[in-house]
Amino acid sequence: METVLGVRGARHSYGATQALDGVDLDVGAGECVALLGPNGAGKTTLVNQVIGLLPAQAGSVLVCGGDPRIASTRRQLGVVQQSLGFPNTLKVSELVVGAAVRAGKPRAAAGPVMAELDLVELAGRRASKLSGGQKQRLQLAMALVADPALLVLDEPTAGLDVPTRKRFWQILAERRGRGAGVLLTTHLIEESSAVADRVVVLDRGRVLAGGTPDELVARLPDRTVIARTALGLERLQALPGVVSLRGDGEHVRLGTRAPEALLRVLLAEDPGLSDLRVEGAGLEEAVAGLIERGAA
Amino acid sequence: MTVHKIFGVELADELRGIVREPAALFFSIIMPVGFFALFVSLFGKFSAGGVSAGTTMIATFGAFGVISVVLMNPGIGVASDRERGWLRAKQVSAVPIGVTLAAKVVAALPYAAGVLVAMTATAAVTGSLNAPLPALLRLLVVLVLGALPFALLSLAIGFQVGAGAAAAVLNAILIPTSVLSGLWMPLEIMPAFFGDVARFLPTYHLSELARAQLTGGPAVAHVLVLLGFALVAAVLAAVSYRHARS
Numbered sequence: 001m002e003t004v005l006g007v008r009g010a011r012h013s014y015g016a017t018q019a020l021d022g023v024d025l026d027v028g029a030g031e032c033v034a035l036l037g038p039n040g041a042g043k044t045t046l047v048n049q050v051i052g053l054l055p056a057q058a059g060s061v062l063v064c065g066g067d068p069r070i071a072s073t074r075r076q077l078g079v080v081q082q083s084l085g086f087p088n089t090l091k092v093s094e095l096v097v098g099a100a101v102r103a104g105k106p107r108a109a110a111g112p113v114m115a116e117l118d119l120v121e122l123a124g125r126r127a128s129k130l131s132g133g134q135k136q137r138l139q140l141a142m143a144l145v146a147d148p149a150l151l152v153l154d155e156p157t158a159g160l161d162v163p164t165r166k167r168f169w170q171i172l173a174e175r176r177g178r179g180a181g182v183l184l185t186t187h188l189i190e191e192s193s194a195v196a197d198r199v200v201v202l203d204r205g206r207v208l209a210g211g212t213p214d215e216l217v218a219r220l221p222d223r224t225v226i227a228r229t230a231l232g233l234e235r236l237q238a239l240p241g242v243v244s245l246r247g248d249g250e251h252v253r254l255g256t257r258a259p260e261a262l263l264r265v266l267l268a269e270d271p272g273l274s275d276l277r278v279e280g281a282g283l284e285e286a287v288a289g290l291i292e293r294g295a296a
Numbered sequence: 297m298t299v300h301k302i303f304g305v306e307l308a309d310e311l312r313g314i315v316r317e318p319a320a321l322f323f324s325i326i327m328p329v330g331f332f333a334l335f336v337s338l339f340g341k342f343s344a345g346g347v348s349a350g351t352t353m354i355a356t357f358g359a360f361g362v363i364s365v366v367l368m369n370p371g372i373g374v375a376s377d378r379e380r381g382w383l384r385a386k387q388v389s390a391v392p393i394g395v396t397l398a399a400k401v402v403a404a405l406p407y408a409a410g411v412l413v414a415m416t417a418t419a420a421v422t423g424s425l426n427a428p429l430p431a432l433l434r435l436l437v438v439l440v441l442g443a444l445p446f447a448l449l450s451l452a453i454g455f456q457v458g459a460g461a462a463a464a465v466l467n468a469i470l471i472p473t474s475v476l477s478g479l480w481m482p483l484e485i486m487p488a489f490f491g492d493v494a495r496f497l498p499t500y501h502l503s504e505l506a507r508a509q510l511t512g513g514p515a516v517a518h519v520l521v522l523l524g525f526a527l528v529a530a531v532l533a534a535v536s537y538r539h540a541r542s
Binding site: 071077089098 | 304305309313316317377379380382384385391392
């Protein structure tokens with residue numbers, strides 16, 4: 001598989017803070033790699049290096065073999081930011097046509113992409129007046145019209161409803177089928193589990209683990225205890241063996257490597273415990289476990 | 297990919313912005329032209345050295361008007377773009393950032409020229425215009441080109457502060473330097489202190505260079521000061537861009 005992004009030994013520090021400490025990362029053509037990690041893990045710094053906003057202080061970052069700080073290399077890149085405020089005065093069609101011309105494509109390239117992203121009816125509308133989902137579709141159109149070899153998506157579906165999110169990933173799957181690589185950063189870990197071929201977990205500037213979502217989950221013999229309980233989150237977090245904790249509607253999801261012991265304590269502390277079940281841990285629990293192990 | 301095509305797209309976007317939401321630029325034009333109309337109707341027909349005060353005021357008020365447009369708009373524009381993440385989007389595109397910024401500056405130039413045309417027309421209507429057309433055209437070219445370093449200073453500020461703060465900071469630069477440089481009232485009727493300070497201000501040298509197009513006075517020293525200011529403003533803009541707040 002052709003490599004569209006190659007990061008080797010990338011380092012970056014802000015004063016005494018080491019944001020990246022020798023990161024290696026590859027994204028192949030047609031591959032989707034999710035970059036996961038807690039706040040401060042170094043994801044933003046790495047993404048900024050990949051999109052050419054920051055130089056690697058040591059190591060190398062190459063997009064299609066070129067330095068992303070050079071304009072000719074950046075033409076291979078499409079970027080979707082978490083939230084982008086469009087100028088109040090520009091219309092949807094003007095923005096997509098502008099993106100095509102800036103990428104060295106003919107103005108006519110805008111039409112098919114706008115159709116692909118259901119933007120034709122919005123063509124004459126000012127971009128600043130669009131809904132959140134429409135704005136993300138517009139950003140994706142502006143990225144795709146350049147026909148990039150690598151798409152960098154920073155929390156691209158945050159705040160989108162489920163149908164819009166589904167459509168977003170469908171379109172990306174089509175582009176991946178045509179050879180575009182995707183680097184995705186997201187806090188929606190279960191979503192990345194569904195769409196990414198590989199997951200790379202970053203913490204404190206280092207790669208903690210990498211592999212397919214299934215490989216990462218299998219690496220930790222964790223289970224998720226799901227229950228409805230009267231115990232508060234603080235108390236639950238303090239229970240022995242709890243690796244991760246997440247509220248899920250009326251239920252809580254407790255990641256643990258010792259489900260039997262945890263169940264005994266839970267039942268003793270909350271006799272009213274209900275809807276109890278134990279599942280194999282998902283990617284979210286696996287990532288939390290990996291980060292906890294890395295910190296230990 | 298040709299740079300001129302990208303520049304065309306960038307310039308079209310900027311001009312659309314001004315045409316579709318002209319409020320900011322409207323005030324940059326109305327205020328100087330309004331001031332000019334008031335003063336030229338009061339004092340325009342007085343004469344000094346063969347040139348009417350109304351004609352001389354095209355150089356002084358004209359400098360204020362052109363600087364007002366070119367100093368305020370690019371800086372506030374780039375600060376707004378930065379705040380909404382649009383500047384970052386441009387930075388990660390294949391567009392050289394210089395092309396984006398040049399488009400912002402060039403988009404303001406027709407409005408700067410418009411200020412001068414409006415002032416010249418006002419002077420003519422009030423019967424206080426007595427300069428030949430070539431001198432007026434030279435004055436227009438000098439003021440428009442001479443104002444470009446102010447756009448660089450504007451960008452330097454726009455890279456560092458928000459849009460609201462940029463408007464305040466740029467006004468805090470524009471108004472005092474205009475008064476101290478004699479752009480509103482002649483330095484001859486001001487305390488001597490104003491004249492001492494004015495010699496150090498690029499606003500003064502721009503208006504004097506414009507005046508020299510009408511009187512045939514010496515211009516070289518003013519050109520050199522403005523070139524020096526352009527260099528300093530360019531360095532400031534480059535350093536400010538390098539350390540731009542995201």
